[in-house]
Amino acid sequence: MAERESNSFVWFLAGLGLGALVGVLYAPRSGSETRDVLRARAEDGSDYVRNRAREAREQASDWVDRGREVVGQQKEQFRAAYEAGRQAYREATSETGAPKNL
Numbered sequence: 001m002a003e004r005e006s007n008s009f010v011w012f013l014a015g016l017g018l019g020a021l022v023g024v025l026y027a028p029r030s031g032s033e034t035r036d037v038l039r040a041r042a043e044d045g046s047d048y049v050r051n052r053a054r055e056a057r058e059q060a061s062d063w064v065d066r067g068r069e070v071v072g073q074q075k076e077q078f079r080a081a082y083e084a085g086r087q088a089y090r091e092a093t094s095e096t097g098a099p100k101n102l
Contacts, residue, residue, distance in 0.1 A: 029037065 027034065
């Protein structure tokens with residue numbers, strides 16, 4: 001059985017070598033042209049990732065700004081409601097002179 005496994009591995013290596021040979025023989029470009037194309041595509045990919053990262057940072061910044069604005073509005077509404085409650089309490093207690101349960 002060990003002989004059969006080693007024989008399969010040899011055939012695998014032979015197929016791998018044959019595939020590499022056929023790939024080199026039928027390659028549409030020379031090695032330097034292929035490297036140039038790969039380098040250009042890598043640079044394009046790098047530019048794409050850089051632009052997407054910049055866009056994501058800008059979008060996150062917009063979300064943070066909107067969140068701060070909403071929190072500020074909620075804070076103002078709470079403060080106005082609190083002041084209205086305090087004013088109503090003052091008016092209710094000043095009429096009778098004694099604190100009331102509200």
